[in-house]
Amino acid sequence: MNVKPFPGPSCIRLYAYEDDEDFVDEGFAEKKGKDKGKGITECKYKGTSSAELKAFGGQQMLSAEQTIPRRDLSVALKTYKRQLSNYQRLQLANNYCKAAYLEVMSLAKEAGTWVRAKPCLGNLDDLVNEFRTPPLPGRKMEVSVATAVIPDVLASEMAEMMTLSSNLWSKLLFPLVKHVEGSNVVGSLQYLSYADVSIKAAVQMYAELQLPTTLVPTRYFEFLRYGKEIMDGIYIIVDVSSRYSDPFAKRNSERRPSGVIIREHGPEDCEIIWIENVEVDETRENLYSTIIGSNLAYGAHRWVTTLLWNLKRDKSSFSDLKIDVHPGAGSFLLALTQAMKRFFMECVSQHPDEAALTVITSGEDPIRILHNKKLTEYISFVGVNSFRVQAKPLSVFQFLMKKDLQLEFRVFGGSETNEVHEEPELLFTFGADDKSNIISLHKRVTKEGIVYGLQEASMDEYCSFILSKTLTEDTVNAHIVCGNKSIYEDSKSRMANITPSGFAIMPDGPGGLHCDASLVTFLVQLYYDPLGNPADVEFVRKDFLSDLNNIIRELNEKVVGEKMTGIEIIHLTQGKASCI
Numbered sequence: 001m002n003v004k005p006f007p008g009p010s011c012i013r014l015y016a017y018e019d020d021e022d023f024v025d026e027g028f029a030e031k032k033g034k035d036k037g038k039g040i041t042e043c044k045y046k047g048t049s050s051a052e053l054k055a056f057g058g059q060q061m062l063s064a065e066q067t068i069p070r071r072d073l074s075v076a077l078k079t080y081k082r083q084l085s086n087y088q089r090l091q092l093a094n095n096y097c098k099a100a101y102l103e104v105m106s107l108a109k110e111a112g113t114w115v116r117a118k119p120c121l122g123n124l125d126d127l128v129n130e131f132r133t134p135p136l137p138g139r140k141m142e143v144s145v146a147t148a149v150i151p152d153v154l155a156s157e158m159a160e161m162m163t164l165s166s167n168l169w170s171k172l173l174f175p176l177v178k179h180v181e182g183s184n185v186v187g188s189l190q191y192l193s194y195a196d197v198s199i200k201a202a203v204q205m206y207a208e209l210q211l212p213t214t215l216v217p218t219r220y221f222e223f224l225r226y227g228k229e230i231m232d233g234i235y236i237i238v239d240v241s242s243r244y245s246d247p248f249a250k251r252n253s254e255r256r257p258s259g260v261i262i263r264e265h266g267p268e269d270c271e272i273i274w275i276e277n278v279e280v281d282e283t284r285e286n287l288y289s290t291i292i293g294s295n296l297a298y299g300a301h302r303w304v305t306t307l308l309w310n311l312k313r314d315k316s317s318f319s320d321l322k323i324d325v326h327p328g329a330g331s332f333l334l335a336l337t338q339a340m341k342r343f344f345m346e347c348v349s350q351h352p353d354e355a356a357l358t359v360i361t362s363g364e365d366p367i368r369i370l371h372n373k374k375l376t377e378y379i380s381f382v383g384v385n386s387f388r389v390q391a392k393p394l395s396v397f398q399f400l401m402k403k404d405l406q407l408e409f410r411v412f413g414g415s416e417t418n419e420v421h422e423e424p425e426l427l428f429t430f431g432a433d434d435k436s437n438i439i440s441l442h443k444r445v446t447k448e449g450i451v452y453g454l455q456e457a458s459m460d461e462y463c464s465f466i467l468s469k470t471l472t473e474d475t476v477n478a479h480i481v482c483g484n485k486s487i488y489e490d491s492k493s494r495m496a497n498i499t500p501s502g503f504a505i506m507p508d509g510p511g512g513l514h515c516d517a518s519l520v521t522f523l524v525q526l527y528y529d530p531l532g533n534p535a536d537v538e539f540v541r542k543d544f545l546s547d548l549n550n551i552i553r554e555l556n557e558k559v560v561g562e563k564m565t566g567i568e569i570i571h572l573t574q575g576k577a578s579c580i
Helices: 086-110 123-130 155-163 165-174 188-196 290-291 300-313 328-350 393-412 473-481 537-560 566-573
Strands: 015-017 024-028 029-031 040-043 054-055 059-061 077-081 137-150 177-184 199-209 219-233 233-240 258-265 270-279 317-319 357-359 370-371 379-389 425-431 439-446 449-458 464-469 502-505 518-530
Touching: 024 258, 040 219, 054 177, 054 464, 077 379, 086 123, 086 188, 086 219, 086 258, 086 270, 137 300, 155 165, 155 219, 155 258, 155 270, 165 177, 165 300, 188 199, 233 473, 233 537, 258 439, 270 300, 290 393, 300 439, 328 379, 328 425, 328 439, 328 464, 328 473, 328 502, 328 518, 370 537, 379 425, 379 537, 393 464, 393 502, 393 537, 464 473, 518 537
Parallel strands: none
Antiparallel strands: 015 040, 024 077, 029 040, 054 059, 137 270, 177 199, 199 219, 219 233, 233 258, 258 270, 317 425, 357 370, 370 379, 379 518, 425 439, 439 449, 449 464, 464 502, 502 518
16 A cells, blocks of 8 residues: 655644634633633643543544443533634545545555545545554554445445444444444534535444453544445445544544445345545554454444344244244344443443442453443452463364353252253254254253243354343243243343353454464353342352462363463463463
8 A cells, every 4th residue: 555644734723713703613621821812712621631641643532441432421512613604624534534535435445345446535645645644653543344245125224224323333343343433523513514416425424342351451432424426336434533623523443535335236135345544643562463464353244244143143044943932032133232231332332331240350350250230249350361271263263152151040050950060951943044043942940940041142254242141930931932022122132130151252364264263252151149248359260260260270281282281370360472
């Protein structure tokens, strides 16, 4: 890629004269500039000192460690005024959007896709050069392109999925996209969408990207997204960082011009070109350095794979039925298992939802212990840790599917045969045609009654999950047999009474499911009687370490074929790649 430095700062600092009545907008809290002249106001973050911020191209930006999710912010807004006419704002927005469109098409052409020519949009060299400005030290670029055919989705439908609903976009790309907020554009961007009839939709987006581990910081993005119809049957979705229009946006990563180009492919399908073009912090050395450095963790191929996996998951069907199942039970199973995975991702997030979870271990501790405040019947904690295993992800996945159910049923070990390791009875499977996602219900008879275990095992070449939770007989009868609607089908973020345990598995390098090594994150629920002895952090940590050490030992003995010493296991739980 031919990269040219952009002469001068990448963002113009805006000042507003208080006596100018041309335009009024909302912004962050104001700070008077003592040496800027009478009546001039400079907009800055409230409550954040300049020493805490990174200077970036004439603007201020937080590092990964300093950034907090926007949904947790409490920023006071005031009114300020800009000395820009409506025409100037419209022209500036128009130029940036056209330049971003040109850049996405250029990246697709340079990658050798079916885009054969760049659009003729006039002289936009200065803005395109700005998009290709080299990052500052400590930052890096990640650029990747992938193509795919999306079955049973028309090009127009795909364009609508990407632009009209941020919740739908998040659902189709979960768990790679952990959290999304969308809002209507205002001001000049709104005028632009009115002036250009080819722009079908425009939305301001905030997104959080998270790997299933506590060892990698969450990536926070704010960007403008707009959809444009290039010609009949061909669409483009363009993303461009809010940095170019709002230097005060809360983020630690920049989404330089990225997007999706869509065209019809036969009567029922569409073909897409997915372009990821982001600027992020350099990767810190840890277990996940290889997969992030090789652009496998966040690259365009993973976005496309996640999209295809979710579309196939939504078309799951029942098989191996041994109980009566209501026709509407499928939506309950999809919603509940999605909520289970959201709980897992919230537990490994850089900033978990404080309304539900409290981290009680230090940030330096590779073992994370959280208090689950939503569960009141017991004193509930969650333990999380990531480690590396010298075995193929497919082999690890197959072994942990059985181990996961054993862990889930162990609380009810008093079965009639009194054998915790006895395999429970399989009642049905609900899965995708290619078996990339299987939801299964299992039954075990105990002295207290019948206990059910629900498991979802999802597998792809970049990230696989095995999660399970126990269900009561009343829940099974109400929602699976009778088809009653549940709270999980009404909300994407409910965390009460979900409490799954399980594993996330990623390859440690190229090769997908057949890579030579695996990165595993283990999450388990730990319950304590509120009437018993108080459970302090060290007590809970020891209980979690006991489970974790047993998992690592069994993986190495039964999958890798090697016995491990206690010291080797301790090294694995510390997240030190050099010790593996």
